Amino acid sequence: GIQVEQSPPDLILQEGANSTLRCNFSDSVNNLQWFHQNPWGQLINLFYIPSGTKQNGRLSATTVATERYSLLYISSSQTTDSGVYFCAVAGGTSYGKLTFGQGTILTVHP
């Protein structure tokens, strides 16, 4: 099956700093999603981005499908951005079965 690798595993920032999270995957995909898991465990959908670039406020994401990676950019970070960020992918024959990376734990200090 598809392998998903996220980096870095941990990231500590001061409020206001920018950051880039990376997701590498081992095969072609037709679904790639970025999630933020809050302290209560809820997975919040950030981006559905199997290819291309999207922006939503301070967050943006880019997926380069031909090179099998995706990047999540967080600008002007806030303490509420803290939590775990997951990348998840599904391949062409996976019938929607998402494979998750191990996540990046982001801590933003005031």
Place this chain on the structure above:
Amino acid sequence: DGGITQSPKYLFRKEGQNVTLSCEQNLNHDAMYWYRQDPGQGLRLIYYSQIVNDFQKGDIAEGYSVSREKKESFPLTVTSAQKNPTAFYLCASSMVGGAAEQFFGPGTRLTVL
């Protein structure tokens, strides 16, 4: 409000007991999924269903069972055969099709005493 609900939020089980976790959605989605999350880990797929009365095993189906009698509901039973059931369980749904965006419920934390 459209969304996915899971109940209960917390569940405690004695060893040897079966328990059933509820998942309901009113998004009119055809596909539903169950994932398991262990501490410090990503999610792993247990079972999924693309249509009513049909479901398929995921990567870690042993010790679990599901049913899909209604489009809106996809309950998960954790049986006594599951060796290490303590985990966080998340239900998701999507439009049918492998490329469809998935949306998640708030989860159920199961603890075996």
